[in-house]
Amino acid sequence: MGHWFYRNIVEPGKLPMLVALTSFVLTFLVTRVITRLIRAGKGPFRNITPGGVHIHHVVPGVLLTVIGGFGAVGSGRHGLAAVLCALVFGIGAGLVLDEFALILHLDDVYWSEQGRKSVEIVVLTAAVVALTLGGFSPLGVNDLTPDEQHSRGTLILYLLVNFFFILVTLFKGKFRMALFGTVVPLLAVIGALRLARPGSLWARRFYRGRPRLRARSGLRAYHHDKRWTVTWRRFQEWIGGAPDRVVPGRRER
Secondary structure, three states: OHHHHHHHHHOOOOHHHHHHHHHHHHHHHHHHHHHHHHHHOOOOOOOOOHHHOOOOOHHHHHHHHHHHHHHHHHHOOOOHHHHHHHHHHHHHHHHHHOOHHHHHHOOOOOOOHHHHHHHHHHHHHHHHHHHHHOOOOHHHHHHOOHHHHHOHHHHHHHHHHHHHHHHHHHHOOOHHHHHHHOOOHHHHHHHHHOOOOOOOHHHHHHOOOOHHHHHHHHHHHHHHHHHHHHHHHHHHHHHHOOOOOOOOOOOOO
16 A cells, blocks of 8 residues: 555655645535534634624635645645645635635625535535546546657647537536546537537527527436436535525624
């Protein structure tokens, strides 16, 4: 086990990424536990409100992300400094993305339906980083032979084709597939070839005068959402807590 860890993680310089991913996930989970305790009025934790201003944890998160990010750029992929910077960056990123919905909406939507976006972006980020750590390269560069990678024209063409499929998948309203398609190009190809989701940019542009395609698109989206939405929402609530069901705009945390 130790030999495998050194050969596949330490030697290729992936240890900082592993540390960043671990600290990112742990920070998010610990933060969610603390905020759920604050919400329930249990434990010693309270909101930080100096001078009546609620200091959200995205504030120290931004500072830690900046410090860790710039430190990582200057420290390379090996050595203690790289690991420490990765640790700081992971903690900061966990704090920032836990309040992604607040940044997106410019409002305290932490315990609202919109707040689910924070949990979703954290899960997707962790999954993509884990895939990269496992050997998947962005835009599928690892699928090329050494000769193809040394051929500048072939490499650029390969990257552009994969990027094109990612863009098409995104325009078809399939954000998750486009995101995972950055490290697993086959997913982007599948997303680009299948029907667009109703209401997407692609559907509004190309399905406008094609009622049969619009109907098929709506039916496929309905069956997909019916099958997966409830499970996905329960998973989000299990990780991050259920949103408020009563008074909209509630600010208590």
